[in-house]
Structure formats: structure tokens, C-alpha cells
Amino acid sequence: MAKVAIVMGSNSDLPVVQGAIDVLKAFGVDFEARVISAHRTPAKAEEFAKSAKSRGVKVIIAAAGKAAHLGGVIAAYTTLPVIALPIKSSFMDGLDSLLSMVQMPTGIPVAAVGVNGSDNAGILAVQMLALSDETLAEKLEQYKTDMAAAVEEKDKKLQKELYDNI
Ligand code: RP5
Numbered sequence: 001m002a003k004v005a006i007v008m009g010s011n012s013d014l015p016v017v018q019g020a021i022d023v024l025k026a027f028g029v030d031f032e033a034r035v036i037s038a039h040r041t042p043a044k045a046e047e048f049a050k051s052a053k054s055r056g057v058k059v060i061i062a063a064a065g066k067a068a069h070l071g072g073v074i075a076a077y078t079t080l081p082v083i084a085l086p087i088k089s090s091f092m093d094g095l096d097s098l099l100s101m102v103q104m105p106t107g108i109p110v111a112a113v114g115v116n117g118s119d120n121a122g123i124l125a126v127q128m129l130a131l132s133d134e135t136l137a138e139k140l141e142q143y144k145t146d147m148a149a150a151v152e153e154k155d156k157k158l159q160k161e162l163y164d165n166i
Contacts, residue, residue, distance in 0.1 A: 001030060001055070001056035002030050002031050002032035002055065002056065002057055003029055003030050003031065003056065003057065003058050003059070003129055004024055004029055004030070004031040004032075004057065004058070004059050004060070004061060004125045004129070005031070005032050005033075005034070005048075005052050005055075005057040005059075005060045005061070006020060006021065006024075006031055006032070006033040006034070006060075006061045006063070007033075007034050007035075007036050007045075007048060007060065007061070007062050007063070007070065007074065008033070008034070008035055008036075008062075008063040008064065008070075008087075009035070009036075009037045009038065009039075009063065009064035009065065009068070009070050009087075010035060010037065010064075010065075011035050012065075012089065013063045013064065013065060013087045013089070016063065016085070016087050016088075016116050016118050017033070017061075017063045017085070017087075017118055018118070019118030019119045019121075019122065020061055020063075020085065020118045020119065020121045020122035020125070021033065021122070022119075022122070023118075023119050023122025023123055023126065024122050024125065024126070027122075027126045027136060027139055027140075028139075029125070029126060029129060029136070032055075032057075034048065036048050036070070037064075037070070038064065038069040038070040038072075038073040038074075039067075039069065042073070045070065045073050045074060045077075046073075046077050048074070049073070049074040049075075049076070049077035049078045050077050050078065052078055052080055053078060053079070053080055057080060058080065058081075058128065058129055059080060059081050059082075059083065059125045059128045059129065060074055060078070060080055060081070060082045060083070061082075061083045061084075061085055061121045061122070061125055062074050062075075062082055062083070062084050062085065062110070063084075063085035063086075063087055063118075063121070064084075064085075064086070064087060064097060064100075064101075065086070065087035065088065065089030065090060065094065065096075065097045066089055066090045066096055066097060066100075067096065067097075067100055068084070068086055068087070068096070068097035068098075068100040068101050069100060070084075071083075071084030071085075071101050071110040071112070072084075072100075072101070072104055072108060072110055075104070075108050075109065075110050076108055081111065081128055082109075082110045082111070083110070083111050083112075083113065083121050083124050083125055084101035084102075084110040084111065084112040084113070085112075085113055085116075085117065085118060085121040086098040086100075086101050086112060086113075086114070086115045086116070086117075087115075087116065088115050088116050093115070094115035094116060095115070097115065098112065098114075098115050111124065123140075123143075126139075126140060127140060
């Protein structure tokens with residue numbers, strides 16, 4: 001059963017959304033992914049959001065570009081946490097999407113990640129699930145340990161490049 005539902009405004013968003021999909025796969029999290037538009041298919045967006053909880057979904061990632069109302073519309077119809085992923089898909093470089101997502105009226109929050117911050121949307125979803133899943137929590141600890149080790153490695157490489165040949 002899908003624990004995370006990913007919804008995107010258009011299939012043109014998929015190349016960016018793929019980052020979140022890859023993260024969920026890496027953590028072994030079941031997910032579903034759909035193309036549903038807040039503007040082009042509003043009735044479907046409503047139905048999708050209203051039925052998500054009964055389908056076993058715990059977190060929703062909503063990706064959209066331009067006047068990106070998808071996250072807010074989904075959040076209006078469910079009490080599940082919604083992570084909004086602003087897509088850079090117009091001449092405004094995604095600032096339009098970001099502001100459309102974060103400037104929600106009081107009472108209907110969405111948690112927005114950065115523009116094209118697809119991996120972070122996936123990681124945040126995993127962190128939410130890990131609140132009640134010890135295996136996922138351990139995987140997240142390992143992920144952070146590995147990330148820190150990778151940075152240490154980069155620092156060592158830099159030090160070597162800068163000072164070894166003096
Ligand atoms: C938004 O408009 C979508 O999320 C997409 O980022 C953008 C462009 O959609 P297409 O015209 O490529 O379908 O609704």
C-alpha cells in the first residue's frame with residue numbers, strides 16, 4: 001500500500017519529481033505517483049485528496065510549476081501533511097511557484113521545499129514516516145552518517161589539492 005502519494009501538475013514536471021521518487025525507492029517506501037492539475041482537473045484533485053487517507057497514504061508530495069496551487073488545493077481537502085515541491089517551469093525561474101506554495105492562508109499549511117528541491121521533498125516525507133517507523137528512522141541515521149562522511153572526504157580532497165604541491 002502506498003505510504004506516500006506524489007501528485008504533479010503535469011508530466012512535464014516528472015524530470016524534477018524523479019528525485020523524490022528515487023529517494024523513496026532508496027528508502028524502500030511504497031508510493032503512488034499521479035498527474036493531476038489543480039486548474040485543469042480540479043474535481044480529480046479534490047477526489048484524490050479526499051480519498052488519500054482511506055487508501056493508506058500518510059504524506060502527500062505535491063509538485064507544480066507556474067501558479068502552483070496544487071499543494072494548497074490538496075491540503076484544503078485532507079488533514080494529511082502536504083509537502084509542496086515548487087517546479088522551475090516558467091520565465092520566473094520557479095519564484096512564482098515557490099510563492100504560490102508558501103504563502104498559504106492561516107489554517108491550511110503546506111510544507112514547501114526549495115525550487116526543484118525534489119530530493120528534499122522525498123527525504124522530508126521519509127522523516128515524517130520515520131516518526132512511527134523505527135526501521136526508517138535507522139536508515140535516516142545511516143543516511144546522515146554517510147552524508148557527513150562524504151563531506152569529510154571532499155574536505156580531505158580539497159586540503160590535498162591546495163597544500164600537497166606547495
Ligand atoms: C503547472 O504548469 C505544471 O505543474 C507544470 O509545472 C506547468 C506547465 O505545465 P504543462 O503546460 O507543461 O503541462 O500546472
